[in-house]
Amino acid sequence: MRRAVLAITGLAAGTTALVVLKGSPGAGQAAQNIPADQASVAPGGSGPAPGVTPTPGPAGSASAPSRSTRPSSTPGTKKSTATARPTTAAPRTTTTAPKPSTRTVTGPTVDYEYGSLQVRITLNGSRIVDATALGLPLGGQSGLRSDDVQARYSGTSGEVVAKQSANLDTVSGATATSAAYQRSLQAAIDQA
Structure with a gap:
């Protein structure tokens, strides 16, 4: 149980650090292209998701965090987020030698x-x-x-x-x- 808690905590901390580090360079420009009413990436909320720090926009104002945002070619268009499809492992085939009678x-x-x-x-x-x-x-x-x-x-x-x-x-x-x-x-x- 302790290992599971530590693994989940480590995963959350690693993900947060990755989001912060990935969002730092040039994230302000990507955030500028999103209208203010669509800036939130947290479902059902208007602020940033818990554990995600907002990146500063122009003139020091806080804008939405840049989780998986990419600069779009056309400013003002709604961004689509790619959803990962769950992968299923191929069925395992095992061959065992016939047991001698x-x-x-x-x-x-x-x-x-x-x-x-x-x-x-x-x-x-x-x-x-x-x-x-x-x-x-x-x-x-x-x-x-x-x-x-x-x-x-x-x-x-x-x-x-x-x-x-x-x-x-x-x-x-x-x-x-x-x-x-x-x-x-x-x-x-x-x-x-």
């Missing part, structure tokens, strides 16, 4: 000696952005092996996303689970 592909269920699992991958365009194993065994030694495989391969920062393929390193102690994960993953990649 995100889709999910689930590989087939692969049976192995500790149970069965299937791998679901999420793709953004043709890039794998996430992977997870579904149906992994829970509890006991099988659950521990499954947790190791899931932690290493799956997720947005897992080995599947890093390598973008089913050519993964085998998790030590979980060879069968790793092989089943890789088979389902390869089938999901082939479907994608």
